[in-house]
Amino acid sequence: MTPPDQSPLPFGLAPEQLPHVEIRFRVSSTKMGSGFDEILLRGNGEVELAAAVLRDDPPQIRQGSVPPLAVLRLLQLLAAEGLEGWDETYPAATRDYVGKVIELSFKEELIKRVAMCQTEFPEFSRAYGAIKLVASLAAPEVVLGGLFNRI
Amino acid sequence: MAFSTVSRRALPLLATAVLLRAQPPRLPFKLQPSQLPGVVITLRAATTKQGSGRDEIIITGAGKVTLRASTYAPAPPQERSGTVPPAAVERLLELFALEGIETWDDAYPAKSSHYSTKVLSIEFRGILQKQIVHSLSEEFPAFAHAIGALKLLAAQACSEALDRRFLPRL
Numbered sequence: 539m540t541p542p543d544q545s546p547l548p549f550g551l552a553p554e555q556l557p558h559v560e561i562r563f564r565v566s567s568t569k570m571g572s573g574f575d576e577i578l579l580r581g582n583g584e585v586e587l588a589a590a591v592l593r594d595d596p597p598q599i600r601q602g603s604v605p606p607l608a609v610l611r612l613l614q615l616l617a618a619e620g621l622e623g624w625d626e627t628y629p630a631a632t633r634d635y636v637g638k639v640i641e642l643s644f645k646e647e648l649i650k651r652v653a654m655c656q657t658e659f660p661e662f663s664r665a666y667g668a669i670k671l672v673a674s675l676a677a678p679e680v681v682l683g684g685l686f687n688r689i
Numbered sequence: 690m691a692f693s694t695v696s697r698r699a700l701p702l703l704a705t706a707v708l709l710r711a712q713p714p715r716l717p718f719k720l721q722p723s724q725l726p727g728v729v730i731t732l733r734a735a736t737t738k739q740g741s742g743r744d745e746i747i748i749t750g751a752g753k754v755t756l757r758a759s760t761y762a763p764a765p766p767q768e769r770s771g772t773v774p775p776a777a778v779e780r781l782l783e784l785f786a787l788e789g790i791e792t793w794d795d796a797y798p799a800k801s802s803h804y805s806t807k808v809l810s811i812e813f814r815g816i817l818q819k820q821i822v823h824s825l826s827e828e829f830p831a832f833a834h835a836i837g838a839l840k841l842l843a844a845q846a847c848s849e850a851l852d853r854r855f856l857p858r859l
Binding site (some may be wrong): 660681 | 715765827833834837839852853
């Protein structure tokens with residue numbers, strides 16, 4: 539593993555601020571009573587997964603951890619894919635849709651929220667894939683199945 | 690990497706977690722975890738621009754990551770290398786499987802005469818399991834998920850994997 543470097547982080551964040559950063563990725567649908575899948579990655583390496591099949595179900599929760607460097611690299615990837623320039627909402631063209639939301643927070647304050655309710659564009663998709671991989675390093679069922687229905 | 694299970698309904702979910710852990714890994718192309726050291730994943734990018742070079746990320750099942758980049762065709766490539774845990778490569782292959790790599794077409798041809806191409810290959814002991822030649826202007830979501838995950842994993846070993854100055858085509 540290489541040490542942290544000077545590759546840019548989004549929104550002027552500095553590597554030493556990493557412990558206060560959170561990246562949240564949530565997928566839900568407009569289907570009546572539908573639940574959600576969620577990945578929460580903290581800059582200190584903590585990973586929390588939550589999934590509810592139905593809206594009123596208590597979510598199943600898994601916790602794990604990854605090296606903080608993995609989250610740093612994810613932030614660098616989000617910057618490289620252009621997160622700062624993305625719109626806040628990509629509205630659905632139909633009444634029923636799946637919504638994918640990426641949120642970046644610092645010290646519990648929201649910096650950026652992107653709601654994707656239409657076909658993903660490639661940069662968003664690459665970010666999605668990278669988030670999923672980082673989460674899977676803490677909890678393999680992210681890619682093996684058994685917890686999430688939507689991610 | 691630590692892993693624990695907590696829940697608001699501890700006992701039923703604990704049982705679920707045990708079941709989840711007992712699930713066999715799902716690698717593509719009927720690969721087994723024991724075969725991981727023989728796997729090589731390669732992502733190459735090039736353009737039709739005359740004399741243009743190419744970018745390459747190579748990840749082996751043993752965890753070796755190599756980046757190669759040449760600015761123009763005759764130039765010797767610059768190279769960076771590092772390592773990641775083999776378990777992380779296993780997660781990447783499982784992600785490929787989940788995204789449906791086995792069902793993807795072998796080629797997504799360009800609709801114009803000048804284009805850039807990404808080629809994703811998976812080999813086992815030197816035998817090609819799958820090669821996807823993607824030359825469309827927009828990657829389809831599942832392919833882009835795979836590319837994002839691959840780049841992120843490569844960057845764990847070599848930060849230049851995310852540096853457009855080093856890999857301008859990826």
